[in-house]
Amino acid sequence: MTTLPIPSDDSALQLLGGIPSIEAVRELESLIMTLPQADIQTTNVIHGGMCARTILIPAGVVLTGALTNCDNVCIASGDITVTTDEGAQRLTGYHVIPAKSGAKRAGIAHSDTYWTTIWPTQLLDIESIEDEFTDESNLLMTRRDKESLCLE
Numbered sequence: 001m002t003t004l005p006i007p008s009d010d011s012a013l014q015l016l017g018g019i020p021s022i023e024a025v026r027e028l029e030s031l032i033m034t035l036p037q038a039d040i041q042t043t044n045v046i047h048g049g050m051c052a053r054t055i056l057i058p059a060g061v062v063l064t065g066a067l068t069n070c071d072n073v074c075i076a077s078g079d080i081t082v083t084t085d086e087g088a089q090r091l092t093g094y095h096v097i098p099a100k101s102g103a104k105r106a107g108i109a110h111s112d113t114y115w116t117t118i119w120p121t122q123l124l125d126i127e128s129i130e131d132e133f134t135d136e137s138n139l140l141m142t143r144r145d146k147e148s149l150c151l152e
Contacts, residue, residue: 022067025083025104029064029139040141044126051129054116055141057109066134067104070119074099078113082106 038061045052057063057080074097076082081090083105084097090110091097099117107115123129130137137143 022102022104025064025106028106032062032064042142044129046121046124046126046129049120049122050118051121051133052116052118054114057107057113057115059109059111061109063107063109065103065105065107066136066139068099068101068119069132069134070101072099072117072119073097075116075118076113079110080113080115081108081110
């Protein structure tokens with residue numbers, strides 16, 4: 001994740017509107033990985049055959065998510081422009097979004113934004129759950145070397 005100047009609604013939609021494919025999100029991700037990184041705090045709740053993973057995305061952070069292996073539900077609270085199954089959208093306030101398996105998202109937080117992803121699992125160990133949810137678990141903030149992150 002990286003911190004960049006917060007774009008206007010129009011420029012954020014233009015940037016993310018051009019990212020309809022997984023390959024395009026990966027290209028953006030490659031660029032982001034060359035920039036100073038922000039530390040994204042992550043919490044997990046495992047309960048009742050589900051995992052709820054919440055991150056706090058600071059204002060100004062541009063980020064990409066991991067490619068998902070299962071259908072899930074995303075809950076956003078804040079102000080973020082993000083790619084969705086219906087294209088790039090600016091989400092202000094509180095939103096509950098269904099997300100299909102195989103999604104890889106990109107977003108730009110206009111203000112501090114909480115993002116929770118909920119998916120089914122019968123596992124109890126968070127690393128195993130991450131591996132079940134995505135084949136890109138090595139890219140998750142919980143897996144990256146914290147010493148390589150630049151706190152903003």
